[in-house]
Amino acid sequence: MGITKKQMPKEFIDIIEEERGLYEEGTSVTTQNDIPDTDKIPLDKPRLWLRIPDVICVYVDMMNSTQLSATKHDKSTAAVYRFYTHTAVRIFHEFESPYIDVRGDGVFALFNKNQPYRALAAAVTFKTFAKEVFVPTVNDSTECDIGSHMGIDQKTVLVRRMGLRRASGRTDRQNEVWAGKPVSMAAKLGSLTADSELLISDRYFKNLKDSLATKSCGCPSGKQVDLWEEVDVSEDDRLDFDRAYVLKSVWCGTHGKEYCEAIRDLDGD
DSSP, rough: OOOTTTSHHHHHHHHHHHHHHHHHOOOEEEEEESSOOGGGGGGSSSSEEEEEEEEEEEEEEEEEEGGGOOOOOHHEEEEHHHHHHHHHHHHHHTTTTTTTEETTTTEEEEETOHHHHHHHHHHHHHHHHHIIHHHHHHHHHHOOOOOOEEEEEEEEEEEEEEOSEEEEEEESSSEEEEESSSSHHHHHHHHOOOOOOOEEEEEHHHOOOOOHBOOOOTTTTTTTOBBBBEEOOOOOTSSSSSSSEEEEEOOOHHHHHHHHHHHHGHHHH
């Protein structure tokens, strides 16, 4: 099994054979508890991966972004993309996400296993922005019916950098690859939501034990209610779990700041 010298130029055959050799040698996996700084993620050692247990992924992306046109409405399209993605990056950064990436019209932020409440506070903060600022602002200023999807999942990942450190003076020939469920599952959960809803997996939900994260503040009636509604996702074969939980509310206009800070601080230092 292979490619003949008459099928393609030698330089491409050499690349393929070298990579096949590395594949056949197998990989080496090192476990560490927290998400490392990007420059500590392996690149030069081709067989080395890092294994990080129970990483939390918060994934957000625009709903109906295909209505935007870079041909007919380039300035408004560019403005909408920046408004959504750059706000997400800045919010997740302020909540101390160890890793943030932009994927087209979406953003995902990764949090360590000891940051479940910080991840939730970050998600609800962005959710509040999306519902109360982004969606009405954009829908009022364009002819597009734009919304926001959100999902969270948690599971072990493998990570390394793939690509070339430098080629022809360029450094954009590499990127981090997160192999495992959290990013893809969080994105799939988000795709199941209505505008400005947040859908989370049961394996992440089980970490939210404090009532600050599961009960309302009581506004406006004074009676606390459950914030999360269980959703049966067992029929969706894209998911590797059967239950999820949806949050439809945003930060309360009276107690939101107080709850945001209190939930964020539940993780401790």
